[in-house]
Amino acid sequence: MIGGLPLFLWGFCVSTVMLWHGTFFINSLAHVYGSVRYRTPDQSRNNWWLALLTLGEGWHNNHHHFQSSANQGFFWWEVDGSYCVLRLLHRFHLVWDLRTPPAHVLDDRPGRRRAPAVSRGWRHGHDPCVRGPTEG
Numbered sequence: 273m274i275g276g277l278p279l280f281l282w283g284f285c286v287s288t289v290m291l292w293h294g295t296f297f298i299n300s301l302a303h304v305y306g307s308v309r310y311r312t313p314d315q316s317r318n319n320w321w322l323a324l325l326t327l328g329e330g331w332h333n334n335h336h337h338f339q340s341s342a343n344q345g346f347f348w349w350e351v352d353g354s355y356c357v358l359r360l361l362h363r364f365h366l367v368w369d370l371r372t373p374p375a376h377v378l379d380d381r382p383g384r385r386r387a388p389a390v391s392r393g394w395r396h397g398h399d400p401c402v403r404g405p406t407e408g
């Protein structure tokens with residue numbers, strides 16, 4: 273058997289336990305620490321350092337606001353490593369129908385009329401996961 277017991281321990285047991293801890297980490301800390309962009313019925317928050325540690329899961333208030341979105345970082349400055357991987361897989365036609373939040377969902381913030389990412393064309397060709405931010 274290729275890899276044997278070490279592959280089983282590291283490739284399945286350790287990685288699964290790390291995944292659990294990442295999930296529990298977000299489900300507890302991202303409801304306590306961070307900022308609130310959208311009014312949601314929970315105490316979810318966006319937290320940049322949790323997002324860096326968990327490849328984008330720290331944008332938890334965004335996630336609770338629009339849960340069917342493939343990306344959790346809604347704006348270009350919200351680093352979302354998981355979404356970058358999904359976009360790469362999409363480019364190779366390994367995943368499809370990636371859903372992103374529509375403009376009215378992004379704009380649904382107290383005191384906001386228009387999301388800055390939309391006005392800068394973020395959703396229409398300025399995705400840093402696909403192209404550089406200066407490319408059109």
Ligand SMILES: [Zn+2]
Pocket residue numbers: 298299303316332336
């Ligand atoms: Zn939550």
